Amino acid sequence: MIKIEKLHKSYPIGKDSLHVLKGIDLHIKEGEFVSIMGSSGSGKSTLLNIVGLLDIHDQGNYFLNGQLIKNMNEKKAAILRNKFLGFVFQSFNLISYKTALENVALPLYYKGLKRKERLKIALDYLEKVGLKEWANHLPNELSGGQKQRVAIARALVTKPKVVLADEPTGALDSGTTDSVMGLLKDINNEGMTVFVITHEQEVAEQTKRIVHLKDGVIINDFLTKEIKKA
């Protein structure tokens, strides 16, 4: 699903440049539940942005769903994002003046679906994350966990190939963290590829594969005990 070969990325800082990713090789197959771990500055967010087509890599190859990502313009990237990727952010990033239902339906708007159809599908997904009753509430009327579940519903609504989650539990307490992780697990069990970025050991342990990143290189990459037990 995601294949990365010798990926390099550096950011210019004044006259110098900061080499963030120093040759990453990573292959994530369809249906995997992967977490990227690393301290801040390890390059995990940069990796996610590149995988999420929000940023462009300097060197190396990136294949998404078998397609080589190269010379992306914004329009192409937007279409691919809409088609293949679903985003879950640490700060939820819901649009504050739209109800939960409208937020979930928004990606379908950009996909070009009719409103009725859109709202129907969105409601199905809200039901899936257990928030059907909250459909007409604005984000600021929801708790953090609820917001993140709305965000997950929004990420799923276009039936993407990969869900990218950037510190999805970073702003949540342990109780809601478990429920959000449980939701991601459920999604994965249905066959969706889930790609999580976290710096919390407990969160990473709930995924099936942990990739440790340090100073822009992968230092280890292993399957968790959980999968060994199963």
Place this chain on the structure above:
Amino acid sequence: MRFLFDTETWQEIYGSIRKNKLRTGITIIGVLWGIFLLIVLLGATRGLENSFKNAFGNLATNSVFVWTQSTDTPFKGFQKGRSFRLTMNDIDVLKSEYASEIKFLAPRNQTMNLIVRDFKSGSFKVSGDYPILDQIQKKSLTFGRFLNQNDIMSMSKVAVISEEMVKQLFDKEEMPIGQYIKINNINYKVVGVYEPSNTVNFDRDTAYIPFTTFKKVYNSSDKIDWMMITANNGVNIEQLEKDLLLTLKNLHKVHPEDKRAFGSINLGKEIGRLTGFLTGMQFLTWFVGIATLIAGVFAIGNILLITVKERTKEIGIRRAIGATPKSIRQQIILEAVFLTATAGMLGIIFGAFTLYIIDAGFGQGPDAALINPTVNIPIILISCTILIFLGTLIGLIPAHMATIIKPIEALREE
């Protein structure tokens, strides 16, 4: 173009406008004010134009009035400062020499006199006139008739008087027609009562008596005080004025370059001046209106720029979930156009309403300062088109700003 008719597009715009009602409201005031000014000022100018037209309405506008003063140049043995008077001979010469140019020519003799009826009296102007006067300066009669040719022929002692004179000389509810008034101790029968017009007028509260009667009673022989000349349509009234004066100077042995000997008023020239003033007003209105509009449109662009900055994160989110730069751009441009158009419509509505109030307050009756203040529909359509065009143009700037920010940077924004 299809996205314009898509309900979804409009729902998105409604959503983002609803989010900030106050700011949206303040934003559109600029454009609203601009178009409001344009409509109201254009309407008022039109009203002024109409009332000017109305003021000259009962006066043939291509007219010249001529009278005599005294010479300022010695000529043919005469000293300067010589006084002289127009005569009936002048009238005949002018009538025959300018037969094709002159439509009406009315010689007039006037004097002030005490008019008495029973125990009431008043000092009024008495004017010896021909029936033709009614053609040059339309009289609106409340009762009876104006002078006619028969009165002239028979030198009858009849008078046409104003309503004000009736008020001063007659009792209330007394019918003046057929009654007698005394002018200079001679009885005249009242045959008509006219309503003095509020428009440009040269003889207010005048008793009109037949020219021939005047001549006999006041012993004015062939002399006349002044004359009113109306030209045929299409005649250059200024040229005619020059020619007439030259002929008259010749007849009265006045130096051709004498500037003081004859006095004249050219109504056509005076009206031309007023028309010029109106054109100036209209130009000023357009200038002020359009400048205000442009300022208003810039205000909308400016606010949208701020909005875009504020919504950077939201735009980032939209981009992350699949919005193409084009769809973002379209939405912002459409928002700009929608705001300008809405402001424009509101401005037009308020402007039209204000004109309606002006019309109700000052636009009716004979004293109206602004008659029928209106604006043509094409002007409104043109200003709407200009507005939408400017809205699109100004929307391009914030739309461009919104799309040059990378989604990753937009998302990072707090």
